[in-house]
Structures are given as C-alpha cells and as structure tokens.
Amino acid sequence: MSSILTNRGATVALQTLRSINDQLSTVQTEISTGRKVSQPGDNSAVWAISKTMEADVRGFKGVSDSLNLGQSTVSVARQGAETISELLTEVKGKVVAAQESNVDRNKIQADIEALTEQIGSIVNAASFNGQNLLKNSDTEAGSGDIDVLASINRSPTGVTTSDINIDKIDLGINEGSVAATGGTFAAAAATGTVNATQSVDIDVSGLTVETGTAFSLQIFGTDGDNSSFTAADYQSTAAAAQTQAEMAAGDMTYVARDGDTMEDVVYALGKKWEAYAQGNGLSSDVLDLDFKGSTITASSNVTDGTDSIAVNVSTISADAGNTIAGGLADLASMDVTSDAGASKALGQVEALLGIAVDAAASFGSDERRLQTQNDFISGLSDSLKSGIGTLVDTDMEEASAKLQALQVQQQLAMQSLSIANSQPQSMLALFR
Structure with missing residues (x-):
C-alpha cells in the first residue's frame, strides 16, 4: 500500500541515519579526546x-x-x-x-x-x-x-x-652526666657471677628503659691471694656494692635516649666495656663479656669456687636529672x-x-x-x-576503522533516505 501521508521507508531510513550519526559523533569524540x-x-x-x-x-x-x-x-x-x-x-x-x-x-x-x-x-x-x-x-x-x-x-x-x-x-x-644523688638508685638491678661454672647469662630484659634513665656496668673480682687474677684490676668500684656516687663517676655508664630499647642499652654498655677493658689491660681469659640482644654473657677461664667475679648492672631513674651525652662524648675527655x-x-x-x-x-x-x-x-x-x-x-586503530565504516554507512543512509523521499512523487503518474 502506498500513501502520501505516511512514508515508512523514509522513517526507517531517517532512524538509521540518526543512529549512524550518533555512533559517528561518539567515535569522533573518542578520537579527539583519546x-x-x-x-x-x-x-x-x-x-x-x-x-x-x-x-x-x-x-x-x-x-x-x-x-x-x-x-x-x-x-x-x-x-x-x-x-x-x-x-x-x-x-x-x-x-x-x-x-x-x-x-x-x-x-x-x-x-x-x-x-x-x-x-x-x-x-x-x-x-x-x-x-x-x-x-x-x-x-x-x-x-x-x-x-x-x-x-x-x-x-x-x-x-x-x-x-x-x-x-x-x-x-x-x-x-653528659649521671646524677650522684636523687632519683631512684637500684644497685645490681641485674647481676651474675662467674665462679666455678665460669659462665653466666645476665638477663636485663626486665629493666625499664625510659629516656633519661642511667645504666651502668660494674665488675667486682674476689681473689684473696691473687692466685688466679689480680683482684684489684677487676674491681671497678671500691666495694662489692656500687654506690650512686661511684656510678655517677664511673666510666661504664650510659643514659638512655628517646627510642632506645634494652638492646640499644646493652649495645652501648658493650662499647663502654670494650673501652674500659682495653684501657685497663684486662685479659679476656680472666673476664670476657659478650653483649647480644638483652643479655650480657660473662665467662672466665680462671675463676673457681673461691675466686669469682661479679658483674652487675645498676640504674638511676630519669627524675634524678641525668643528662644525655653525645655518642662520641669520650672524645671530649x-x-x-x-x-x-x-x-x-x-x-x-x-x-x-x-x-x-x-x-x-x-x-x-x-x-x-x-x-x-x-x-x-x-x-x-x-x-x-x-x-x-x-x-x-581509545584503541586508535579500531576507532579509525570504525570511523571509515560509519562514514560509508552515513553516505548510504543518506542515499536511502533520498530514495525513500522520492517514492511519493511516483504516485503522481497514477493521476495523469
């Protein structure tokens, strides 16, 4: 059936052209924006x-x-x-x-x-x-x-x-400095003695590390007749019990810094011991100290049941007013x-x-x-x-191919629309 009011072919061709134009616009946008x-x-x-x-x-x-x-x-x-x-x-x-x-x-x-x-x-x-x-x-x-x-x-x-x-x-x-008075002084807060066993582990992990807390290492050897070693050489204090004043004046002290752990304290005391032992000519056969983690291991090849060496770690609390020294402070003295x-x-x-x-x-x-x-x-x-x-x-190769295809489809759609629009004119021949 042909009608001069409704041109279905032109409508379909127009819809197809609009769809192609929409796709063409999308592809052109993809190409321009990437x-x-x-x-x-x-x-x-x-x-x-x-x-x-x-x-x-x-x-x-x-x-x-x-x-x-x-x-x-x-x-x-x-x-x-x-x-x-x-x-x-x-x-x-x-x-x-x-x-x-x-x-x-x-x-x-x-x-x-x-x-x-x-x-x-x-x-x-x-x-x-x-x-x-x-x-x-x-x-x-x-x-x-x-x-x-x-x-x-x-x-x-x-x-x-x-x-x-x-x-x-x-x-x-x-x-730095360690307070000779004040605060809380704990003599031999951790201790161990090498004697006939000739080896002992001193665990200091239970001590509290707080910024400004002072720690010291003390040794005190006992040999009545100096047969195994010269006792005085292995005595860092005047008596077996270290005093706070002796700790303040001692060579083997360390004041904890911010962020220090007990491992850091043990490491620092180890360096103090190295300097003290070498500076005083101490023999590792008589006393050797090993510092690892939060443990100080003391060993000796000469101690026995009567000739012994005590190794102590003492502390002074931060509120005593200890001051932190530089890491190379010994250079100054x-x-x-x-x-x-x-x-x-x-x-x-x-x-x-x-x-x-x-x-x-x-x-x-x-x-x-x-x-x-x-x-x-x-x-x-x-x-x-x-x-x-x-x-x-955008996949530029795909977009380029699609653009060319859509341009061809656009031209064909326009041709189709033109043909569909010309069909009603052929009806005039029926009335001649």
Whole structure:
C-alpha cells in the first residue's frame, strides 16, 4: 500500500541515519579526546574505577617525593658518619703514636682536640631540610627517630598509609652526666657471677628503659691471694656494692635516649666495656663479656669456687636529672698526655670507631631500603597508569576503522533516505 501521508521507508531510513550519526559523533569524540570513557555517561562503572586509580597515582607521586626527601636526609647522615669514621681513624693513629713515651704528647693531644672539633662541626652540619639524624640528645618523646611516608594502601574498608622508620644515631661530642644523688638508685638491678661454672647469662630484659634513665656496668673480682687474677684490676668500684656516687663517676655508664630499647642499652654498655677493658689491660681469659640482644654473657677461664667475679648492672631513674651525652662524648675527655691517659684513650677510640662505623652501616642500610621502596612505588605507579589506559583510552586503530565504516554507512543512509523521499512523487503518474 502506498500513501502520501505516511512514508515508512523514509522513517526507517531517517532512524538509521540518526543512529549512524550518533555512533559517528561518539567515535569522533573518542578520537579527539583519546579516551573511550571521558565522562560518567560513557561508562559510569569504568569511569569511577579510573578516577579512583588516578587519585592513587597522584597519591603515589606524593609518596615518591617523601621517599626522595627521606633518602636525601639519610644520605647526608651516612656521608657524615663515613667522614667521622675517617677522622676517628686519624685520631686512632694519633693515640697509637702517643703510646710511646718519647714523643711530644702535648702536640698529639692538640691534634686530637682539633680533630674532635672537626667531628663536632660535621655533626652540626649534617642536616638536610632541618633534620639532623646525627643528633639525638633531646628528651622529648618521638625525637629519636623520623617516619618517612612509604606507601598508601587501599582496602575494602578504606585507605591507610605506611611509614619507614629511621632511627637517629647520635655521634655528637657533647658530654653528659649521671646524677650522684636523687632519683631512684637500684644497685645490681641485674647481676651474675662467674665462679666455678665460669659462665653466666645476665638477663636485663626486665629493666625499664625510659629516656633519661642511667645504666651502668660494674665488675667486682674476689681473689684473696691473687692466685688466679689480680683482684684489684677487676674491681671497678671500691666495694662489692656500687654506690650512686661511684656510678655517677664511673666510666661504664650510659643514659638512655628517646627510642632506645634494652638492646640499644646493652649495645652501648658493650662499647663502654670494650673501652674500659682495653684501657685497663684486662685479659679476656680472666673476664670476657659478650653483649647480644638483652643479655650480657660473662665467662672466665680462671675463676673457681673461691675466686669469682661479679658483674652487675645498676640504674638511676630519669627524675634524678641525668643528662644525655653525645655518642662520641669520650672524645671530649680523651687525654693522651700521660701514660695512663694514653692507654685509656686507646680503648676509648677503638670503641668510638666501632660506633661510627656501625652508624654509617646502619644509615647505608636505611638509604638502600628507601631506594628500594621508591623503585617499587615508581613501578607501581607505572602499572596503575597502564591499567587506567587499558580501561579508558581509545584503541586508535579500531576507532579509525570504525570511523571509515560509519562514514560509508552515513553516505548510504543518506542515499536511502533520498530514495525513500522520492517514492511519493511516483504516485503522481497514477493521476495523469
């Protein structure tokens, strides 16, 4: 049936042309923007996912900046610790030279003091963006370490962050003090004696570590006839029971810093023992102390049932007013102008050199850890960007082919519409 009022063919052709034009407009938009999903209307689910991932990528950029800042800060500290290690090696050379009595010890002492001042200058200068990891003498909580933003973690319940903790290692030369009176003094808070067993473990894990608390190591040997060892050489105090005044004046004391654990205290006491033992010429056969974790292991090859050596750890509470010393504070009191001072200095410098080397190694490990995390964050960001591209970017080859096909279909639809519109004119022939 033909009608001059209704042209079904033209209607169908027009609908087809409109559909083709809509598709053509979509493809042209994809090509011009480079994205197949550029707004929620294109694909709401994919658009929402891509926006969340884009926010994460931007967040990881901030994490990378934080890691770069942290790495630079640690790098400065590592360089400072390495330089200090080299200077301490020079100090050791001076101290060794001072062991000879026919040298000018006053000049050697002057050289040591000059090197000590230089070490102090390096510690003060080893700062990056106002952060100095070679200083840790503050009693303020949280001042003993820094947190470097390391990652953002997305989970079904929300977004959290994670940090890499970097401990400060004090290499300062400022002297501290232990209060001779006041506070709570606990003599032999942890104790052990080597006798016939010739070995004992002293567990100090039960002691409380609080910033400003002082710890000391005391030894007291008993050998009535000096048959196994010279008792006086292995007595760091006048009597078996150490007094608070003796602890305050002792060589083997340490005041806890912010962030210290018992393992840190044991390590510090171990370094004090190394200096004391070497400086006083103590034999490891008579008394050898090993410091690991929160345990001090004392051993001897000569003690027996009557000849024994007690090893004690005493404490003075922080409210006594103890002050925290620099990690290399013994440099300031080092004096090689006498035989006794030169001998003591040799033990001191060896222990101090160990502290500086350990600090440089620790900072090097921290620096590597930050670099590894930064590399991971960089790779993760690249993977997220690639994933976002897979979700929303236009496949240009496919879009190009589709554009050409739609252009052909558009031309054919227009031809079809033109033919459909011309059909009613043929009806005029019926009325001629």
